[in-house]
Amino acid sequence: MAITSIKNLKEFSTNNERLEGAHLLCPGCAHSMIVRELLNCTDDNLVIATNTGCLEVSTAVYPYTSWDTSWIHIGFENAATAAAGAEAMYKARKRKGTLKDPDAPVKFVAFGGDGSTYDIGFQWISGAIERGHDFTYICLDNENYANTGGQRSSSTPVGAHTSTAQAGRVSYGKKQKKKDIVAIMAAHGAPYVAQLAPNKWKIMAKGFQKALETEGPCFINTVSACTTEWKFNPKDTINIIDLATDSLMFPIYEIINGRELNILYRPKTVVPVEEYLAAQGRYKHLFKPENRHVIDAIQKDINEKWEYLQRREEAKV
Amino acid sequence: MAEKMELNEIEVWDGNQAAAQALRQAQVDVVAAYPITPSTPIVEGYGAFVANGYIDGEFVMVESEHAAMSGCVGAAAAGGRVATATSSQGFMLMIEVLYQASGMRLPIVLNVVNRAIASPLNVRGDHGDMYAGRDSGWIQLDAFNAQEAYDMNLCAFKISEDINVRLPVMVHQDGFTTSHTAQNVRPLSDDEAYAFIGDYKPVDEMLDFSKAVTYGAQTEEDWHFEHKAKQHRALMDSYVVIDRVFEEFEKKTGRKYRRLESYMMDDAEVAIVALGATVETCILAAKELREQEGLKAGVVAPRSIRPFPFNEIREVLANVKAVAALDHSVSMGAMGMLYNEIAGAMLSAQERPLLTNFIYGLGGRDFAVDEAKRIFREQKGHADVGYITTEIQQFSGLRGPKLGFYEMKRS
Numbered sequence: 120m121a122i123t124s125i126k127n128l129k130e131f132s133t134n135n136e137r138l139e140g141a142h143l144l145c146p147g148c149a150h151s152m153i154v155r156e157l158l159n160c161t162d163d164n165l166v167i168a169t170n171t172g173c174l175e176v177s178t179a180v181y182p183y184t185s186w187d188t189s190w191i192h193i194g195f196e197n198a199a200t201a202a203a204g205a206e207a208m209y210k211a212r213k214r215k216g217t218l219k220d221p222d223a224p225v226k227f228v229a230f231g232g233d234g235s236t237y238d239i240g241f242q243w244i245s246g247a248i249e250r251g252h253d254f255t256y257i258c259l260d261n262e263n264y265a266n267t268g269g270q271r272s273s274s275t276p277v278g279a280h281t282s283t284a285q286a287g288r289v290s291y292g293k294k295q296k297k298k299d300i301v302a303i304m305a306a307h308g309a310p311y312v313a314q315l316a317p318n319k320w321k322i323m324a325k326g327f328q329k330a331l332e333t334e335g336p337c338f339i340n341t342v343s344a345c346t347t348e349w350k351f352n353p354k355d356t357i358n359i360i361d362l363a364t365d366s367l368m369f370p371i372y373e374i375i376n377g378r379e380l381n382i383l384y385r386p387k388t389v390v391p392v393e394e395y396l397a398a399q400g401r402y403k404h405l406f407k408p409e410n411r412h413v414i415d416a417i418q419k420d421i422n423e424k425w426e427y428l429q430r431r432e433e434a435k436v
Numbered sequence: 437m438a439e440k441m442e443l444n445e446i447e448v449w450d451g452n453q454a455a456a457q458a459l460r461q462a463q464v465d466v467v468a469a470y471p472i473t474p475s476t477p478i479v480e481g482y483g484a485f486v487a488n489g490y491i492d493g494e495f496v497m498v499e500s501e502h503a504a505m506s507g508c509v510g511a512a513a514a515g516g517r518v519a520t521a522t523s524s525q526g527f528m529l530m531i532e533v534l535y536q537a538s539g540m541r542l543p544i545v546l547n548v549v550n551r552a553i554a555s556p557l558n559v560r561g562d563h564g565d566m567y568a569g570r571d572s573g574w575i576q577l578d579a580f581n582a583q584e585a586y587d588m589n590l591c592a593f594k595i596s597e598d599i600n601v602r603l604p605v606m607v608h609q610d611g612f613t614t615s616h617t618a619q620n621v622r623p624l625s626d627d628e629a630y631a632f633i634g635d636y637k638p639v640d641e642m643l644d645f646s647k648a649v650t651y652g653a654q655t656e657e658d659w660h661f662e663h664k665a666k667q668h669r670a671l672m673d674s675y676v677v678i679d680r681v682f683e684e685f686e687k688k689t690g691r692k693y694r695r696l697e698s699y700m701m702d703d704a705e706v707a708i709v710a711l712g713a714t715v716e717t718c719i720l721a722a723k724e725l726r727e728q729e730g731l732k733a734g735v736v737a738p739r740s741i742r743p744f745p746f747n748e749i750r751e752v753l754a755n756v757k758a759v760a761a762l763d764h765s766v767s768m769g770a771m772g773m774l775y776n777e778i779a780g781a782m783l784s785a786q787e788r789p790l791l792t793n794f795i796y797g798l799g800g801r802d803f804a805v806d807e808a809k810r811i812f813r814e815q816k817g818h819a820d821v822g823y824i825t826t827e828i829q830q831f832s833g834l835r836g837p838k839l840g841f842y843e844m845k846r847s
Contacts, residue, residue, distance in 0.1 A: 164645040166514070166642050166643070168510065175654070176654055179650050179652070179653040179654055180653065180654045180655075180656075181653040181654065181655045181659050181663075182659070184648075184650035184653065186648060186650055187648050188645070188648050189642035189643070189645065189648060189649055190642075190648070190649070190650045190651065191509075191510060191513050191642065191650075191651040191652055192651065192652035192653070193506055193509050193510070193533060193536050193652055194506070194532060194533065194536060196502070197502065197503065197506035197533070200468075200498065200503045200506035200507045200510060201506055201507075201509060201510035201513075202510060203468075203496065203498075203507055203510065204466065204468055204496070204506065204507035204508060204509065204510025204511035204512075204513075204514070205510040205511060205513065205514040205642055205643075206510075207466045207468070207494040207496050207507065207510075207511055208465055208466050208494070208510070208511040208512075208514035208515065208516045208518075208643070209514060209643060210494055211465040211466055211492070211493050211494045211516060212465065212514075212515070212516050212643065214492055215465070215492055217515075217516070217636075217638075218643055219643070219644045219646070220644075220645065220646075223645065225643065225645075242499060242500065242503075243499075243500075243502075243503050243506065245499070246498055246499030246500070246503055249499075250496065250497075250498070
């Protein structure tokens with residue numbers, strides 16, 4: 120168990136360089152912050168699998184790679200299964216004594232965007248979690264298919280404009296609610312499931328460490344603000360995520376063994392969701408008078424969800 | 437340590453059991469699989485061997501065939517021996533990942549127990565799945581009976597893992613006809629079989645952390661073409677290793693295999709080219725015709741479907757007068773795959789036969805010796821008059837009115 124200190128951000132951010140700075144992610148993209156937090160929170164050897172998406176196309180364009188660790192990409196939907204296959208091979212080879220360094224600890228991690236997690240790769244993740252592979256799946260949730268130019272996913276929230284759920288003269292954008300992926304993954308009985316955000320970096324790093332140290336399949340949904348498709352200034356990424364966590368649009372919590380729910384961050388002052396929405400171009404149309412009801416509905420949903428999470432936490436069931 | 441199994445000199449196995457035993461003797465590290473008729477007993481067999489201590493491997497029962505091949509890719513990149521099995525719809529679901537496995541040059545052995553493709557749904561044998569995967573970049577070997585299903589599996593690991601090949605290999609056998617028909621099989625002992633295949637030698641493995649490896653990178657117009665060309669070259673050149681492995685196998689067992697099998701072709705005037713268990717039917721027909729009617733009939737059968745034995749086809753058919761290519765699948769809207777590939781090979785030959793195409797046995801429709809004899813006699817008819825007297829593509833064994841396409845115009 121080789122775990123790095125997470126007291127000082129400057130130290131923490133430079134303790135391991137396993138994702139090189141030379142990559143093609145947009146300026147202001149939160150993906151690399153989240154990935155680097157994962158890579159830096161452990162000294163263990165890492166096998167990383169990545170679904171097709173922004174992270175994959177930006178970090179492994181031949182003849183270059185940004186990854187200074189074992190890394191594999193197969194397709195849009197199957198990173199969880201690639202990690203599971205590698206983990207199975209690790210177990211077999213460890214038993215047979217054919218590993219080069221049999222005593223070095225190895226962790227298996229899969230990354231996917233919300234397109235590959237909530238939608239096209241949903242079944243592959245569900246299967247890998249049910250089978251109990253010792254790995255951690257991390258969703259980089261930017262609430263749209265950003266890699267293909269901003270189409271809706273089942274993670275896109277109500278009222279957001281995307282190229283396939285457009286806001287227009289008679290439409291306020293996406294009509295359907297965001298899928299509750301955390302509840303679904305917790306319902307698998309996975310030993311550790313959480314929703315985390317990179318602005319609360321210590322909470323996130325500790326959550327990642329907990330997942331890596333937990334034996335069995337763990338799932339973490341992370342908030343990854345998308346400067347290009349959410350439409351905000353690249354310098355404001357962390358400010359936008361602050362608004363996301365402080366408006367409780369993205370509550371930060373963990374669920375242990377499918378039951379025990381712990382809220383990991385309580386904003387001192389809860390920000391009205393209107394402020395979070397107003398900071399992003401994708402919600403601009405909601406501020407027309409005829410769409411006011413959508414903002415009210417979003418706020419109502421947030422309040423109800425927060426109430427539910429608190430009751431679950433108190434009930435300890 | 438896995439326990440060894442005492443085998444009889446002659447075992448009575450069906451094709452599935454034969455393949456499962458080969459997987460056991462190869463001591464496959466990881467099988468990621470999803471069951472589908474008629475291939476299921478292969479992975480069930482592996483699972484039973486694991487459960488009883490005869491294999492020290494990991495049996496990962498995933499939630500779909502797409503995941504099965506995805507798990508195999510992850511496992512292979514982690515540096516060990518990997519195999520699985522599938523059929524039909526399962527194969528179709530796997531296809532995306534088949535291309536990714538070969539593109540990453542990962543050794544994996546896939547047993548394809550051939551079965552028809554829906555719709556309409558059908559569990560019986562034809563080559564619809566085999567044909568759907570023909571461009572997937574895998575070496576593809578064809579077993580015509582249970583013994584060969586065993587033998588080809590042993591050879592497949594050795595070919596796939598060879599440092600000069602490093603490509604995944606499919607071993608095809610016919611659903612039910614081969615997979616579920618008990619036959620005499622002469623196995624090697626566990627020690628002999630394992631010694632023939634050898635230990636797995638990891639190359640660029642993800643579990644060696646002294647050197648970071650990136651699998652499955654992106655290439656656009658600047659490099660993609662070079663990658664695919666190199667992959668094609670590796671597959672085209674793999675015949676050298678296939679031939680060498682077949683030679684070593686012959687030394688060990690006395691059983692001789694060639695990338696293009698030919699039977700009674702030395703003096704053949706007419707021939708059938710076929711794949712799968714049908715080859716044995718055609719051999720029986722040719723023997724009977726030679727004995728009873730003095731018809732010089734012969735049979736040609738690609739053992740290696742990929743790489744396709746282009747030169748060998750050209751040589752063996754050069755002096756034959758009329759040839760029928762039997763396709764156990766219909767390539768909708770075109771001539772059969774086997775017909776087209778043979779036509780392609782023969783077009784560059786100085787001498788070439790009259791070539792016709794038969795689509796037969798779709799969805800498991802029986803193809804018997806009498807029908808093979810009829811086709812041979814029909815070829816003799818073409819040979820005698822020097823032109824094709826029927827449509828170029830015909831359907832064999834189809835109920836209702838005769839179906840055929842393309843009459844040869846004579847000037």
